[in-house]
Amino acid sequence: MQPKPNIVHLPAYQPGKPVEDVQRELGLAEVIKLASNENPYGASPKVKEAIAGEAANISVYPDGASHRLTDAVARHHGVRPDQIIFGAGADEVIMMIARTFLRPGDETIMADSTFSQYRHHAEIENAVSVEVPLIDGKHDLPAMSARITERTRIVWICNPNNPTGTIVTAAELEAFLSGVPSSVMVVLDEAYAEYVTDPAYPNGLELLKRYPNLVVLRTFSKIYGLASLRIGYGIGDASVIRAINPVRLPFNTSRFAQAAALAALEDQAFVERCRRMNEQERKALQQAFARLGLESFPAHGNFILVDLRRPSNEVFDALLRKGVIVRPGHKGYPNHVRITVGSPDQNAKLIAALEALLQEDRVPRA
Numbered sequence: 606m607q608p609k610p611n612i613v614h615l616p617a618y619q620p621g622k623p624v625e626d627v628q629r630e631l632g633l634a635e636v637i638k639l640a641s642n643e644n645p646y647g648a649s650p651k652v653k654e655a656i657a658g659e660a661a662n663i664s665v666y667p668d669g670a671s672h673r674l675t676d677a678v679a680r681h682h683g684v685r686p687d688q689i690i691f692g693a694g695a696d697e698v699i700m701m702i703a704r705t706f707l708r709p710g711d712e713t714i715m716a717d718s719t720f721s722q723y724r725h726h727a728e729i730e731n732a733v734s735v736e737v738p739l740i741d742g743k744h745d746l747p748a749m750s751a752r753i754t755e756r757t758r759i760v761w762i763c764n765p766n767n768p769t770g771t772i773v774t775a776a777e778l779e780a781f782l783s784g785v786p787s788s789v790m791v792v793l794d795e796a797y798a799e800y801v802t803d804p805a806y807p808n809g810l811e812l813l814k815r816y817p818n819l820v821v822l823r824t825f826s827k828i829y830g831l832a833s834l835r836i837g838y839g840i841g842d843a844s845v846i847r848a849i850n851p852v853r854l855p856f857n858t859s860r861f862a863q864a865a866a867l868a869a870l871e872d873q874a875f876v877e878r879c880r881r882m883n884e885q886e887r888k889a890l891q892q893a894f895a896r897l898g899l900e901s902f903p904a905h906g907n908f909i910l911v912d913l914r915r916p917s918n919e920v921f922d923a924l925l926r927k928g929v930i931v932r933p934g935h936k937g938y939p940n941h942v943r944i945t946v947g948s949p950d951q952n953a954k955l956i957a958a959l960e961a962l963l964q965e966d967r968v969p970r971a
């Protein structure tokens with residue numbers, strides 16, 4: 606049996622290494638994972654109660670349309686319920702958008718170093734990915750605009766961008782959106798939006814009112830701390846959401862995920878605490894990197910892309926042996942690793958491990 610020719614070369618997604626595997630393989634007592642941009646503070650305690658409350662309904666299918674959660678998210682963002690679609694993570698929303706709108710041969714534009722799933726799903730749909738180089742780790746919106754043709758269907762903007770952590774500003778985004786033909790969809794991936802504290806950051810939800818071709822992606826995996834439950838969403842014009850709904854699996858989000866997301870959304874004090882802690886720890890890490898003579902990109906999410914001036918896989922291995930898992934191998938950044946902003950304790954351990962690595966200089970400099 607042969608798979609479709611356009612997917613035979615595609616690799617399966619490579620997740621960050623699980624802590625348990627590393628502990629077992631290297632015989633380490635403690636391992637910290639700063640590789641998948643998860644929330645080091647877990648989730649709101651209210652989430653656990655909500656999940657326990659759903660245990661009695663384990664044998665009953667969930668509400669496929671997530672009505673209660675949809676209403677709550679709509680109220681939270683000031684949009685209508687028919688503007689929202691849920692997925693098993695924002696990942697699934699990306700897949701559904703690609704499946705709904707990309708035909709073989711269509712063009713779709715994205716940055717050259719950004720979240721891998723935009724290109725991945727474009728390839729599965731046999732669409733043509735047009736990659737536009739980042740400038741200093743930032744989306745080059747004028748260059749992306751210049752690449753739009755009559756074959757372009759979707760432009761993907763990751764803000765903050767994974768892996769560089771940079772943002773496009775409100776003024777830059779508005780200038781871009783005002784020049785995009787209304788027939789071209791712009792997907793604004795705001796998986797890390799709640800972490801951003803820079804006032805120049807755009808309000809994607811406000812822009813939806815003026816740009817019906819805009820779709821905003823959000824997730825409960827990051828600041829809300831529900832990564833294992835798999836729940837994220839897209840917000841767009843009701844006509845766009847209506848178009849996507851038929852490709853959604855009937856029960857794509859679980860009862861546990863829906864109940865947990867509802868409880869998480871209600872605990873905005875937890876979100877605020879995580880945002881503040883992350884900002885403080887992000888600054889502390891950036892200062893520590895600077896002290897160690899390491900350059901990093903201006904980070905706005907809960908992760909930092911830092912230049913170790915050595916092949917990133919070697920840095921990964923060396924830090925792994927010291928019990929710290931980071932993310933190497935980012936396209937265009939062979940000597941950088943992406944490090945999640947952890948708790949104060951985790952960050953102290955990371956910096957100690959980095960300091961030791963730089964001192965030992967076990968890894969030859971490139």
Ligand SMILES: Cc1ncc(COP(=O)(O)O)c(C=O)c1O
Pocket residue numbers: 641642693694695696697720763766767794796823824825826832835836837
């Ligand atoms: C930019 C970006 N978008 C989307 C996702 C997908 O998140 P999830 O599927 O967990 O909601 C991630 C996950 O790391 C991400 O970094």
